């Protein structure tokens with residue numbers, strides 16, 4: 723794995739599609755709990771990458787490290803050849819958006835206001851608090867609300883009056899408003915039924931592709947991971963034990979990731995294992 727200095731000095735030889743590099747990252751919490759133990763991976767621009775693993779394997783911590791919600795204990799994160807540091811975080815926040823499991827909407831606020839909250843990095847705090855967003859951001863909010871399949875009649879509806887699937891559409895619109903380069907989706911379909919889950923994953927995938935955004939999405943549903951991911955990263959106890967195309971995530975890889983008591987899902991028998 724190259725160091726940041728090597729990447730900077732060889733930026734042209736480093737693959738142009740390289741977007742995000744995890745370089746031996748570790749996270750240990752003050753209470754001694756270890757969430758990530760030497761994770762290294764190179765994520766390419768535009769990849770739809772699903773993070774799989776049992777509860778507590780480190781999926782959320784990995785995602786939260788990318789937008790600075792988790793401060794790493796060691797190792798480095800490199801975005802477009804530049805190491806992420808606490809001082810570069812403000813700039814990074816405009817480029818990285820998050821879609822949450824429980825939507826994280828302001829329930830009493832309208833759909834439009836919730837989507838505009840995704841643009842707070844673009845306006846001063848007092849303007850955001852007063853809801854004074856410039857016209858171009860209001861227009862953009864309408865555009866992304868339409869993009870996620872909600873018509874004009876939803877603009878003024880309170881978030882709390884929407885169904886779970888509609889709320890997640892608002893969460894996606896909020897993530898899209900500043901055209902992020904990276905979309906972090908932390909179990910975005912955990913509270914939705916299977917049909918709506920597919921609609922939501924489809925929406926995240928197609929909207930991301932339109933913008934050539936990279937997606938890192940944690941999931942518990944292995945079937946959905948196989949269906950939607952370009953690439954699967956399997957975490958177990960804070961370490962990567964699988965990293966490869968979704969088609970290669972076979973029964974053996976699944977058993978290695980989830981342990982011997984796991985009931986396997988159906989898999990593609992022709993897939994080749996790809997363990998790391």
Ligand SMILES: Nc1ncnc2c1ncn2[C@@H]1O[C@H](COP(=O)(O)OP(=O)(O)OP(=O)(O)O)[C@@H](O)[C@H]1O
Nearest residue numbers: 751753755756757776777778779780781782783784
């Ligand atoms: N703030 C914290 N303080 C202490 N330990 C933490 C903290 N956040 C996470 N952990 C621990 O770090 C490990 C990884 O947690 P993480 O939330 O990243 O797992 P996960 O794979 O996302 O789990 P889940 O699928 O249940 O959401 C777990 O052992 C967890 O208990």
